[in-house]
Amino acid sequence: MENILTQSTQDYLKHIFELTEGGQTASTNDLATRLGVKPASVTGMVQKLASAEPPLVDYQKHQGVTLTPEGEQAALEVLRHHRLLESWLVQSLGYSWAEVHEEACRLEHVISEDFEARIDAALGHPERDPHGDPIPTAELVMPSDEARPLSSLRPLQRAVVLRVNQKEPAVLRYLEGLGLVPGAQLEVTSYSLFDNNLTVTVQDQASTVLGLAITSKIYVEVSQ
Numbered sequence: 001m002e003n004i005l006t007q008s009t010q011d012y013l014k015h016i017f018e019l020t021e022g023g024q025t026a027s028t029n030d031l032a033t034r035l036g037v038k039p040a041s042v043t044g045m046v047q048k049l050a051s052a053e054p055p056l057v058d059y060q061k062h063q064g065v066t067l068t069p070e071g072e073q074a075a076l077e078v079l080r081h082h083r084l085l086e087s088w089l090v091q092s093l094g095y096s097w098a099e100v101h102e103e104a105c106r107l108e109h110v111i112s113e114d115f116e117a118r119i120d121a122a123l124g125h126p127e128r129d130p131h132g133d134p135i136p137t138a139e140l141v142m143p144s145d146e147a148r149p150l151s152s153l154r155p156l157q158r159a160v161v162l163r164v165n166q167k168e169p170a171v172l173r174y175l176e177g178l179g180l181v182p183g184a185q186l187e188v189t190s191y192s193l194f195d196n197n198l199t200v201t202v203q204d205q206a207s208t209v210l211g212l213a214i215t216s217k218i219y220v221e222v223s224q
């Protein structure tokens with residue numbers, strides 16, 4: 001399996017994991033959009049991964065792709081590298097959470113297991129990255145996460161932001177300006193039935209109106 005785990009195949013496995021984390025399959029169109037390639041290229045790659053020994057994905061034409069146990073372990077290894085690198089870049093090198101994603105994408109494929117372990121130890125074995133995403137353990141187990149999307153909350157519910165499922169730098173800078181970062185406390189003060197907008201007060205400061213494109217990407221733990 002070592003020979004097939006190139007940078008490209010690792011990227012595929014990582015994105016398939018993220019797309020199927022909720023129990024669904026990953027479509028070739030979704031993968032093509034994420035990876036910036038043509039659907040035909042995706043089909044060729046997933047067929048290659050499905051025919052590897054051992055197979056890394058299960059692929060049925062027109063039914064999407066899921067990871068096999070071996071594929072999931074390979075994906076979790078890349079995700080562990082990525083999320084530890086993001087944490088290290090923020091905590092040790094002064095990067096902002098809006099800058100680290102692309103940098104970590106470049107580095108995740110080349111660091112050794114020893115380097116990974118040293119970063120983990122130096123940071124005190126963090127459980128979440130700067131965006132709040134859980135970091136797979138050294139045994140390649142993804143910690144459970146009971147967070148729910150902010151979009152599911154309704155007026156007078158209070159919550160704490162656990163993670164932000166967004167990598168676009170401009171959006172992250174916007175959210176940081178609003179104080180919507182992991183650990184922030186918020187309260188939903190109103191809900192618009194017709195457009196699903198929420199009015200939210202963050203850290204008891206001024207209220208802001210957020211659309212579904214934002215609230216569906218912010219995951220929280222309800223406190224009231």
